[in-house]
Amino acid sequence: xxxxxxxxxxxxxxxxxxxxxxxxxxxxxxSLKYKGFGTLQVFFNMLxxxxxxxxxxxxxxxxxxxxxxxxxxxxxIAFTSMLAAALTENLHVNPLLTIAIVIAVGALxxxxxxxxxTFFKVPPFIATLAGMFMARGLCFLISIEAISINDPFxxxxxxxxxxxxxxxxxxxxxxxxxxxxxxxxYLAHFTRFGRTVYAIGGNEQSAMLMGLPVNRTKVLVxxxxxxxxxxxxxxxAFYMLSGYGLNANGFELDIISSVVIGGTPLSGGSGYxxxxxxxxxxxxxIQNVIAFNGTLNSWWTRIIVGLLTLMxxxxxxxxxxxxxxxxxxxxxxxxx
Amino acid sequence: xxxxxxxxxxxxxxxxxxxxxxxxxxxxxLRAGEIHALMGENGAGKSTLIKVITGVDKPELGxxxxxxxxxxxxxxxxxxxLGISTVFQEVNLCPNLSVAENISIGHETIRYGFINSSDAxxxxxxxxxxxxxxxxxxxxxxxxxxxxxxxxxxxRALNIDKTKVLILDEPTSSLDAYEVRKLFDxxxxxxxNGIGIIFITHFIDQVYEVADRITVLRQGKLIGxxxxxxxxxxxxxxxMIGKELENLDSLxxxxxxxxxxxxxxxxxxxxxxxxxxxIQPFDLEINKGEVLGFGGLLGSxxxxxxxxxFGVDIxxxxxxxxxxxxxxxxxxLKSILNGIGLCPExxxxxxxxxxxxxxxxxxxxxxxxxxxxQYIPMKKQYEIAxxxxxxxxxxxxxxxxxxxxxxxxxxxxVILARWLATHVKFLILDEPTRGIDIGTKAEIQKMVISLAExxxxxxxxxxxxxxxxxxxxxxxxxxxxxxxxxxEGDKVNLEEVMQIIxxxxxxxxx
Numbered sequence: 138x139x140x141x142x143x144x145x146x147x148x149x150x151x152x153x154x155x156x157x158x159x160x161x162x163x164x165x166x167x168s169l170k171y172k173g174f175g176t177l178q179v180f181f182n183m184l185x186x187x188x189x190x191x192x193x194x195x196x197x198x199x200x201x202x203x204x205x206x207x208x209x210x211x212x213x214i215a216f217t218s219m220l221a222a223a224l225t226e227n228l229h230v231n232p233l234l235t236i237a238i239v240i241a242v243g244a245l246x247x248x249x250x251x252x253x254x255t256f257f258k259v260p261p262f263i264a265t266l267a268g269m270f271m272a273r274g275l276c277f278l279i280s281i282e283a284i285s286i287n288d289p290f291x292x293x294x295x296x297x298x299x300x301x302x303x304x305x306x307x308x309x310x311x312x313x314x315x316x317x318x319x320x321x322x323y324l325a326h327f328t329r330f331g332r333t334v335y336a337i338g339g340n341e342q343s344a345m346l347m348g349l350p351v352n353r354t355k356v357l358v359x360x361x362x363x364x365x366x367x368x369x370x371x372x373x374a375f376y377m378l379s380g381y382g383l384n385a386n387g388f389e390l391d392i393i394s395s396v397v398i399g400g401t402p403l404s405g406g407s408g409y410x411x412x413x414x415x416x417x418x419x420x421x422x423i424q425n426v427i428a429f430n431g432t433l434n435s436w437w438t439r440i441i442v443g444l445l446t447l448m449x450x451x452x453x454x455x456x457x458x459x460x461x462x463x464x465x466x467x468x469x470x471x472x473x
Numbered sequence: 474x475x476x477x478x479x480x481x482x483x484x485x486x487x488x489x490x491x492x493x494x495x496x497x498x499x500x501x502x503l504r505a506g507e508i509h510a511l512m513g514e515n516g517a518g519k520s521t522l523i524k525v526i527t528g529v530d531k532p533e534l535g536x537x538x539x540x541x542x543x544x545x546x547x548x549x550x551x552x553x554x555l556g557i558s559t560v561f562q563e564v565n566l567c568p569n570l571s572v573a574e575n576i577s578i579g580h581e582t583i584r585y586g587f588i589n590s591s592d593a594x595x596x597x598x599x600x601x602x603x604x605x606x607x608x609x610x611x612x613x614x615x616x617x618x619x620x621x622x623x624x625x626x627x628x629r630a631l632n633i634d635k636t637k638v639l640i641l642d643e644p645t646s647s648l649d650a651y652e653v654r655k656l657f658d659x660x661x662x663x664x665x666n667g668i669g670i671i672f673i674t675h676f677i678d679q680v681y682e683v684a685d686r687i688t689v690l691r692q693g694k695l696i697g698x699x700x701x702x703x704x705x706x707x708x709x710x711x712x713m714i715g716k717e718l719e720n721l722d723s724l725x726x727x728x729x730x731x732x733x734x735x736x737x738x739x740x741x742x743x744x745x746x747x748x749x750x751x752i753q754p755f756d757l758e759i760n761k762g763e764v765l766g767f768g769g770l771l772g773s774x775x776x777x778x779x780x781x782x783f784g785v786d787i788x789x790x791x792x793x794x795x796x797x798x799x800x801x802x803x804x805x806l807k808s809i810l811n812g813i814g815l816c817p818e819x820x821x822x823x824x825x826x827x828x829x830x831x832x833x834x835x836x837x838x839x840x841x842x843x844x845x846x847q848y849i850p851m852k853k854q855y856e857i858a859x860x861x862x863x864x865x866x867x868x869x870x871x872x873x874x875x876x877x878x879x880x881x882x883x884x885x886x887v888i889l890a891r892w893l894a895t896h897v898k899f900l901i902l903d904e905p906t907r908g909i910d911i912g913t914k915a916e917i918q919k920m921v922i923s924l925a926e927x928x929x930x931x932x933x934x935x936x937x938x939x940x941x942x943x944x945x946x947x948x949x950x951x952x953x954x955x956x957x958x959x960x961e962g963d964k965v966n967l968e969e970v971m972q973i974i975x976x977x978x979x980x981x982x983x
Contacts, residue, residue: 145612149613323587326588327586327587327588328586328587328588329578329579329581329583329588332570332574332578332581332588333578333579335567335569335570335574336567336570336574336578338569339567339568339569339570340565340566340567340568340569342565343565343566343567344567345529345548345549346527346529346549346559346561346565347549347565347566347567347578347579347629348548348549348550348552348553348579349578349579350550406567406568406569407569
């Protein structure tokens with residue numbers, strides 16, 4: 138029995154290590170350059186400001202690992218937060234019941250999209266694009282105006298601060314996000330569902346021939362993503378205390394690029410949720426740097442995120458080339 | 474221990490694919506504790522039959538019973554639940570998962586809601602040990618060679634506890650002799666435990682080694698089910714290929730037409746050329762003015778040998794001597810520069826460039842040989858195209874017709890013209906007559922012989938044995954990725970060739 142060599146472990150986790158390293162380096166560099174950047178609260182603020190993005194990115198990570206794609210998240214976040222606002226403000230539904238209804242609706246839409254993709258063999262790009270238009274349209278069906286949330290429960294959750302390590306604090310959204318991430322790690326690595334998701338991303342045809350429940354799992358992946366979008370929508374409602382049809386515009390692409398920067402290749406079959414969290418946080422750092430600098434145009438975020446996404450895709454190509462080289466050398470060793 | 478209890482019964486199975494009847498009214502039965510070989514050439518319907526049993530394809534007609542109960546497997550998952558476990562042709566596993574995950578996935582033990590990984594690893598290790606494979610099961614599958622992956626696929630199939638029927642579709646194609654031995658040991662053990670095994674292979678020796686009964690399919694039809702020890706090898710080959718003994722005489726007479734050559738001038742000498750896992754080292758002389766046939770069943774290594782010679786695949790041993798120069802290996806470009814041409818087996822994907830015109834398809838190899846900077850003038854291009862359209866009798870309205878609009882036979886002639894235009898000295902024809910009507914077939918065969926008469930060296934590969942025999946002066950016979958015999962002159966006759974393919978090796982005798 139050969140123990141896993143440290144070198145091999147590094148190779149296995151290379152892309153995720155690169156992501157975390159990039160985050161740490163960027164944080165240290167920004168802390169040295171800008172006074173007041175290198176504090177725990179700045180880091181916590183990144184978590185507070187990006188919890189809903191991370192929650193949604195977690196769902197999409199599963200979709201991408203399974204070798205598929207989803208474009209509906211931004212619109213779904215807008216729609217579900219709008220729905221939450223409308224239910225509590227206009228219909229005076231109990232806030233907890235509101236949350237339950239919103240999550241159920243998210244799950245339902247996700248399942249419907251997954252079923253269309255799986256059973257009617259509609260390319261996921263097209264199906265979820267349609268889902269995106271639909272969800273965005275539904276926002277305006279609820280209301281053309283923004284709805285602000287005055288429900289005492291929502292306000293209380295929104296304003297609640299959990300103090301950690303002295304003065305620094307996080308919000309309830311961060312706690313929700315951490316719970317979602319932990320649950321997702323459990324699902325991905327310790328359940329048959331998670332294994333099957335990776336298997337489908339590796340080779341869908343093989344997974345089918347191996348007797349795995351491919352169709353069911355594909356639908357469930359979209360159900361899970363629908364739930365994540367809905368939870369993201371609720372945390373977004375906590376964060377903004379309002380719902381509006383034009384909110385979260387274009388977020389789906391920010392989310393996908395975070396997943397890629399987090400080390401999950403768009404071709405599927407591999408990737409880690411921790412990577413996704415740091416992928417989002419790297420975008421958070423860039424936004425914070427621009428805010429601290431004060432003179433930079435906020436569009437620099439886009440430019441840098443674009444460059445990073447490209448860089449990580451190229452890097453993943455290079456890594457897989459290295460891996461392939463590594464494996465051919467084992468071939469030679471075997472055949473000799 | 475074969476008992477007569479029928480485990481799996483398939484009756485009257487028919488399966489249509491668009492335009493083809495893949496299976497027509499096939500009956501098949503598998504007994505408990507039996508190894509049942511399923512034999513047939515490519516397209517015979519073996520894999521389709523397996524897909525029907527495992528629920529990948531649904532038959533239009535027919536009934537499957539397992540232990541007396543009618544079953545309708547809708548997916549491989551369904552079939553597994555019923556106790557039918559399968560190793561499909563090619564390795565069908567997930568390259569991104571670890572070996573242990575590949576073996577355990579779908580059957581993991583769950584403890585407190587968590588997958589028990591250490592249990593999965595231990596189980597994978599133990600299953601692989603049965604097959605005498607000792608590897609690190611935590612590494613990803615893609616890190617291992619194809620033969621190890623094949624063993625992992627087999628280990629996975631063995632992992633399923635309630636297996637009653639085990640299907641092995643070409644499990645030995647990438648295994649070496651020792652690994653095959655190990656697999657057979659396991660198969661014999663499973664057989665003792667009353668499991669029924671369906672074994673598909675094109676290795677005849679292996680069938681006679683382990684199979685209790687043999688079922689032969691040909692073109693989607695059941696030819697027969699035989700007890701292995703009552704079926705002579707020769708008869709097995711006949712029934713797979715579909716030639717009756719009586720027809721043989723008349724065919725060998727046709728062969729007399731071939732002109733015999735007394736003096737030959739060598740064009741290429743091949744010494745101990747081989748590639749691990751694809752073909753065992755072989756010697757061969759290729760002479761000018763001679764048609765050299767490659768014979769053997771599908772998968773015996775005919776095309777692989779051609780690819781090694783031409784340089785599509787790089788050999789790992791041996792040398793080639795051509796034009797008095799010795800090479801470790803050639804490449805397609807080097808081959809072309811040495812006057813060697815290859816008409817590949819798969820005309821549609823490897824031969825023609827379907828969106829170019831007839832003229833462009835003819836001129837392209839000549840242009841490559843000259844380098845892209847010496848552009849062949851348009852007038853010359855038309856001259857060349859017209860010349861070959863006439864001399865090869867290519868049926869096309871004009872040289873500017875897109876080649877994809879031509880019939881298969883005419884496409885084949887265009888490819889032939891492509892190489893003739895480059896003034897090749899040595900032409901390898903891999904299945905030049907596949908899917909071509911009889912008339913054009915004869916025309917191409919005649920063309921092959923007349924090219925040899927002009928002094929070109931020709932290698933002719935075809936799965937229609939009688940065709941190879943009719944055209945060739947000399948034949949190399951291949952079996953199980955190995956050159957087993959070389960025949961010359963009168964010995965090139967169908968009966969002789971079939972006997973060698975069936976297992977009587979000339980080289981072994983010598």
